[in-house]
Amino acid sequence: xxxxxxxxxxxxxxxxxxxxxxxxxxDFQATTMFWYRQFPKQSLMLMATSNEGSKAxxxxxxxxxxxxxxxxxxxxxxxxxxxxxxxxxxxYICSASDGGNEKLFFGSGTQLSVL
Amino acid sequence: DQQVKQNxxxxxxxxxxxxxxxCDYTNSMFDYFLWYKKYPAEGPTFLISISSIxxxxxxxxxxxxxxxxAKHLSLHIVxxxxxxxxxxxxxxxxxxxxxxxxxxxxxxxxx
Numbered sequence: 737x738x739x740x741x742x743x744x745x746x747x748x749x750x751x752x753x754x755x756x757x758x759x760x761x762x763d764f765q766a767t768t769m770f771w772y773r774q775f776p777k778q779s780l781m782l783m784a785t786s787n788e789g790s791k792a793x794x795x796x797x798x799x800x801x802x803x804x805x806x807x808x809x810x811x812x813x814x815x816x817x818x819x820x821x822x823x824x825x826x827x828y829i830c831s832a833s834d835g836g837n838e839k840l841f842f843g844s845g846t847q848l849s850v851l
Numbered sequence: 852d853q854q855v856k857q858n859x860x861x862x863x864x865x866x867x868x869x870x871x872x873x874c875d876y877t878n879s880m881f882d883y884f885l886w887y888k889k890y891p892a893e894g895p896t897f898l899i900s901i902s903s904i905x906x907x908x909x910x911x912x913x914x915x916x917x918x919x920x921a922k923h924l925s926l927h928i929v930x931x932x933x934x935x936x937x938x939x940x941x942x943x944x945x946x947x948x949x950x951x952x953x954x955x956x957x958x959x960x961x962x
Contacts, residue, residue, distance in 0.1 A: 779952040779953055779955065782949055840950065843894050
């Protein structure tokens with residue numbers, strides 16, 4: 737099946753620093769990528785929809801200036817958590833679609849811990 | 852407002868028995884439902900789906916049942932195997948909409 741690679745798997749950073757997470761579709765062109773965050777024992781909450789070559793669409797309550805999304809090519813989307821704070825500590829996960837909304841292919845996730 | 856609800860956080864089943872994972876939804880516009888399976892430190896992987904025009908879809912040991920009037924779906928795994936131990940997410944979508952996920956349920960299959 738299709739493979740989505742997400743990097744890094746985990747990151748620990750100091751408060752106030754920025755962290756970039758990459759999501760790559762390895763064997764298909766992803767016109768749309770999605771970014772989620774998951775708190776412990778909670779569901780995957782969609783943060784934003786990233787479309788190649790255009791601005792991301794953010795869900796209500798998600799600060800677009802804090803969570804910068806870039807989808808510059810059909811195989812790569814990045815999420816940058818700017819000026820991270822401890823409350824940003826969470827599990828971030830991306831998924832990619834090859835055209836349909838269903839059967840999304842997920843990356844392995846990034847556990848972010850902000851000290 | 853949680854539109855997709857998986858009210859049981861965990862389920863423990865003996866190997867060889869049936870596992871039944873439940874999911875309820877509130878949005879009547881949802882017309883496509885999926886189950887994803889997630890192992891620790893890995894991303895979710897697609898397991899099985901069902902469209903609202905059906906009430907059952909079977910794939911090997913996995914069967915999903917949909918009861919539209921009750922806004923309820925369930926995933927049956929039979930026979931359950933220890934390798935099925937994972938977190939299972941129910942997800943729902945309507946036409947051209949994003950997937951909405953439940954909180955997930957942790958299934959443990961005891962050898």
